[in-house]
Amino acid sequence: MEQPILSFLTAYFSDLHIQCRLTDRKQLELADLDLGLRNSILMQEADAQKQAPFPFVQNTIYFIVDYYECNYSFFRLPDKSAFLFVGPFLWREFERSQILSLMNRLDIPTELFPQLQEYYHALPLIADKASMTALLRHVYQTLDADADVSVQTLHLKDLETRESFLEKHQFVVPEDPVLSMHLLEERYHIEDELLDAISHGNSARALSFMEALGNLRFVPRTEDALRNRKNLILTLNTLLRRKAYETGVHPFYIDAVSGNFARMIESIQSVEEINDLISYMVQSYCQLVEQRSMSSYSDPIRQILVTIDASLTGDLSLKRFANELFLNTSYLSTLFKKEVGMTLTDYVNANRIEYAKKLLRSTLLPVQDVAAACGIPDVHYFTRLFRRITGMTPREWRR
Template sequence: MDENDYKLLKNILQSQGINIHVFQKPYENMDEFDNGLRKQLYMNYDYTEVERKLRSLKSSHLYLINDVFGVCYVAITGRDKEDDATYIMAGPYLKRESIPDMDNIISRNKLELYHISMLQEYYNSLPITQDIETTVYTFFEYFVKEIPLKMDYMELEFGEIYKELEIRIEDEDKLTMGLIEDRYRNEDELLEAVECGDQTKAILLMNEIGKYRIEARSRDSFREKQNMTLTLNVLFRKSVQHARVHPAHIDEVSAAFARRIDISTTESELSKLILEMIKRYCRLVQSYSLKNYSAIVAAVINYVEFNIKEPLGLGYLAEKLSVNASYLSGQFKRETGETLTNYVNKKRIQKSLFFLATTNLPIQEVAARVGIYDENYFSRIFKKFQLMTPREYRSAMYGTVEY
């Protein structure tokens, strides 16, 4: 499997919160396969035991693996030579119908009761999914045809119950703390991604966060999810504000989502709303962020945005903002790469598109609504930016002819 195929499979699985690793000689990263669980539970755990067990897997077979901690993996073995194996492992994850029994896990692995909180946090960090092996199998069938796979099933126990392992007593909360820190770090990165308008990264991080199952604060799971969605709405709003998007843009979006969250009736509906919120807030940043502009240029852009009908010439804006006209003109050109006049005309034409596409207002009235009171001049600058006349644009949008 080449690097591009691997990246595609990794993205598919990570969208469901599932990690994937490739292990090759000398297998120095084998402790990654269980997110460091065994290393945290046992003193000097030898991960070569894992590699030894994986050697029993047949080449070009896909295996669903259950281990002694009740978690699942999907594994594929490829061999160029008998002693040079490459292992691809997806996991760990939980199956919906087989949530681990904590008492059984503690007894089976000769652990102590104080390990329960650590294990619980570990399980809470894992995605609960179904039939991931079919996803992997289908991917190889369609994208990696040089490795024809056969599906197989086996249970690997990696030897924990067959030898006396020394339980790690000191720092027993280290794994728990690490998992909590991971969750908080992912949450911070999510808010940073929204602030940057990076929709793809934000959605991937939201999927990663979604695999954590935080201890319930109430018995009403829907109410809890609804409260969480309301909280995300507030946090996204603040992130966009940090990107210097004008509050007028933010408030309209935030209020609309708050109303929709309030009238939602199912957890599935709320999950869809969360993804929609990410996309909408990221688009706000992409469209209206003034983070890279000075205060004076940002003030001009906001003034033009909300006062498009006013006579927005250089002198008028300089007077409104109490700044020297020559300085304003030069600073605006340096930061935006265009003249103030060109920018104002472009914004006016952009706003006129809405009226032309959604109303039957005469062209002269549309021009007046965006601050241009000469229909001929409006038509000239409209054609400059849109490469067609206002009437041609309206006709193209709706196939209508204006008389």
Template sequence: MKVKEGTVDELIYNICSVIHGICKLNLEFIDINDASASFQLVNSKIPDVLSDSISKTLKYIDCTLQNDIGNNIMHFTDNLQLSYLAVGFFEKSKFKGSVILGPFLSAVPDDSFVSKVLEKNNLPLVHRLQLREYYKSIPIYDFNDIKNVGLLMINLASNTFISKDIIYVSNESTVINEKESESINEGNLISDIELRYKVEKEILNAVEKGSKAEALEFKKLFRFKATHRAPNDPLRAYKNLTFSFNTLLRIACERGGVSPIYISPLSDKFATLIENISTIRQLDTLGETMVAEYCDLVTNYSTAGYSSIIKKAINHINLNYQNPISLNSIASSIDINPSHLSRQFKKETEMTITDFINTKRVNEAKYLIEQNNNSITDIALMVGFDNHTYFCKVFKKLTSLTPKEYLKKSSLNSK
């Protein structure tokens, strides 16, 4: 939470805290008179590339609410396709500030969805992976969700807030021999722990190699009773276990030769999803997704086996392929002699730097062609080719198809 001590109205904070806790979304309160009394309750980190746009959205929503005479619920969707619910907080009919909940989505963020966001906002393609992971981590609200959450917000912001402690009641009428129970539980716990560590090690070894099928087979054996860690809150116990598993997968992925540049967005996405999940069954399903996507990261971005110089060169290409880059510009960025870089790159990758760049660009172009949202010329420019003819020539050399032929083939396969 971002808040200045001693400045926040306790009533407003309690109401916002309840809304935030129930909805598991970012919440911002903007005080009309005192900026120091404004605060944020954060559930998911906003990517830096979107922060300025989202900040402008929040200010726009606040200004709109201030000029709204009625006590209404505002549903706003911005140019990033991020949605928000907002209500004014009133005290004795006087507007005190804006309660803004979000962002959330109103549609499934598939690859086409993310591509349209990038195109509409002129965002570099290099952010595609980060934004795809971020959008997949955001909850999706349908019409009923929006209506119910909006009504919750407006009622909490309009009525007297009552805070009471919860009285926990349980039925423990069935009792077995205490010593016998402890002995059984201790034996099962030791057995589960041994199995967990053995299977866990196999999963991580498979992820490190990028062996998805092998890792998923071992994941089916990964069963561990975590309820003893939080007897009164089994869901929290399993969430904590999944958080730990996410950390281990992240480490295995890095050991597999993937740069933290690519690992961090995926790790952050899963951390948000884990916290937002409401059942143990969903956590188990998410665990399989985590294993699969970390394996994919190793397969697509690993630089294992390369020297530190070539790792730096490959990461520079992956992050800048959509811009004009050359042997000299790459050598300059990693502070190495161009001739030495050229020789070493060919020796380790068995490709020239130009061929490596073109392969990267064509692979990205194939993805964009499959989305079928842009012209071939536009796609060529988006992936770093400044000449349509040269793009088609390179594309056919690497795929045996022209871009148009590839589009036709992908369209037929999708039917």
């Protein structure tokens, strides 16, 4: 029973982006658990950063608040084989004024403020302590049904005087300080997975990673919450646009989609609207890649396909494309059929009739005008072609 329930607990906290570890150490070493905070800003070697052991009681779930106001939880397994640690995390947002107050109390150099702010904004939030306590208590009692489990909160600053703490902790400003290395790595990993899902046109997978990315917290760049969200989604639009290009979607299609989203983002009036737009954006780029990726086509065929999509009313003859691409007409005809699966003429006609079907259903344009809009000025030829491809006349289709 022990392994399944612990695996469940680890997976649960992993989904919340909270570290959950088993260790057989009897000494609490927060430098190994704090996602790089102490190793980044303290001058001492790792051994000097270890928290002195403190008495613990079996059948007790501990919640710890360290000197940096980070929260952890741990308990010793009923069989005494290991300790389970959860954290760091925050119960509430750590505001700018609180960071400055902490820095003043611990004599942390002011130059470290940007890195500390980045660190605290990256830490996951748990809004409901009661629910987490109930979960851990339930897990413990599943491991030992007879245990009388208690809960205790420890503030490490109450176990050591400020003077004693400062004697043992000397802060230093690194040349390139990075406090939340683990969290930054996780963010980039999720972004990579998101972009990989986009490159395969997999909407469901992309949305799941987008949700995971949304659970991470970022340092606000301005005091305007809406502007911050707009900036983030504009960055996302750029990332998705670039990935679509890398997967073989022509800039002609990408520019239309990304430009439309850029305008939509700037017109948004609330944070709630942005959250809805993010899902739509991810799905749209997946659909774009799925329908428009030309990675399997050679450059000449790719140019022809884009030109056809851009203007069905122009000259779309084999001779025109052969001249523009400096290729022999016979060679180009063979290449097109090999890569696309049909002749150039059949492909052009199929696209023109597909567009005609949309116009017939969505407008009241006369059939002659529909034919002209599709690049076929001869309405009689258009009608014959339409019937050959669809099995009915344009008027029958419209009805």
